[in-house]
Amino acid sequence: xxxxxxxxxxxxxxxxxxxxxxxxxxxxxxxxxxxxxxxxxxxxxxxxxxxxxxxxxxxxxxxxxxxxxxxxxxxxxxxxxxxxxxxxxxxxxxxxxxxxxxxxxxxxxxxxxxxxxxxxxxxxx
Numbered sequence: 001x002x003x004x005x006x007x008x009x010x011x012x013x014x015x016x017x018x019x020x021x022x023x024x025x026x027x028x029x030x031x032x033x034x035x036x037x038x039x040x041x042x043x044x045x046x047x048x049x050x051x052x053x054x055x056x057x058x059x060x061x062x063x064x065x066x067x068x069x070x071x072x073x074x075x076x077x078x079x080x081x082x083x084x085x086x087x088x089x090x091x092x093x094x095x096x097x098x099x100x101x102x103x104x105x106x107x108x109x110x111x112x113x114x115x116x117x118x119x120x121x122x123x124x125x
Contacts, residue, residue, distance in 0.1 A: 001114040002026045004096045009119035012086055016123070020081040022096030022116055029077040030054075033102040036070065036081050037109060038092035038121075045095070047107035051079065059105045064090075086123045093118040 002024040012018050020036070035050035048068065049060045055072045067086075072079040079096060095118045102111035 002029060002032060002098050004098060004114055004116035006094065006096045006116040006119040009094065009121045011122045011124065014086060014088055014123055014125050016086050017082070017084045018086065018121060020083065020094055020096075020119065020121070022079045022081075024077040024079070024098060024114075029098075030074040032098035032100055032114070033104050033112075034070075034072055034079040035097045035099065035102065035104075035107075035112060036079075037095045037097055037112075038090075039095070039118075040089075040092040043092075045109060047109065048094070049081065050102070050104040050107065052104040057104050059107070061107070083121070086121075088123045088125045090121065091123050092121060094121050095119075 008020040036048045039045040049070045069082045096116040097112035098114035099112035
């Protein structure tokens with residue numbers, strides 16, 4: 001497993017932007033598909049986006065397409081999530097996750113074996 005630490009969350013008005021970052025340590029970062037999940041109050045954790053090990057392929061849930069962008073830097077062991085045009089329904093705790101067995105298009109949380117502690121994103125209307 002890799003150890004994951006998120007940063008960059010906070011409070012923003014609707015239409016605003018935030019950038020989440022996740023730093024990995026412990027194992028070879030480039031061996032992991034990286035994803036972002038989120039969990040809103042009273043709801044189950046849901047897949048948001050994933051990026052392949054090389055960074056060449058990405059997969060987004062429909063609700064964030066065109067607004068969010070994931071990227072990774074394997075030299076710096078980091079994955080980032082740029083979130084633009086934020087909506088109140090984007091309010092959730094966001095989790096960075098790494099999956100040594102995950103395919104970037106799978107979206108299955110069970111395939112991710114490393115998780116960050118989560119970071120709050122709140123979008124006010």
